[in-house]
Amino acid sequence: KAGVTQTPRYLIKTRGQQVTLSCSPISGHRSVSWYQQTPGQGLQFLFEYFSETQRNKGNFPGRFSGRQFSNSRSEMNVSTLELGDSALYLCASSSGTGSFKNIQYFGAGTRLSVL
């Protein structure tokens, strides 16, 4: 069974640009969560989608947005990039149902550098 796939793995952008990151969850998983990891703040939750609906959102500005498609694939977008947005962005999928609904499986991440 294929794991969580994130593309691209590395990205370099300049301040003011926007970026879109993609996440393909494990087949059959309906929940996708996004996290930002930086050396200073650690792993922080961005948002979670389940069946195309955002169910939970972390404490990030509106420049960070996401969506989920009918096949459960998800994208996150960051507009008007700032230097502080440089981070490893991680996506995780889970079944969202049943007794193991909250076990999250993480992708390898997208490393974003903002210059």
Next chain:
Amino acid sequence: DAKTTQPPSMDCAEGRAANLPCNHSTISGNEYVYWYRQIHSQGPQYIIHGLKNNETNEMASLIITEDRKSSTLILPHATLRDTAVYYCIVTDYSTSYGKLTFGQGTILTVHP
């Protein structure tokens, strides 16, 4: 989610058991204890979880105290590949909806 407290770092000799403690004194009745680890530059990896009973799987054992205020993750025979940051997370899915709150974790270093 209940707050967790973990030691910042621990060492372990290869082949010995690694016992990683976690305090979660404010845990509520519906909250589960989850353990994840993150090997350098990789995404976190699920290890084990439990509510109140001790749990064991192919990777580790989880011991939860009777009052549920603390737990211990046990790696029975640590190897060099177990060197990682270990995160203890306490959460109730019915309110957290896909959100895992990661603390600073414990950096476990396994020595030859």
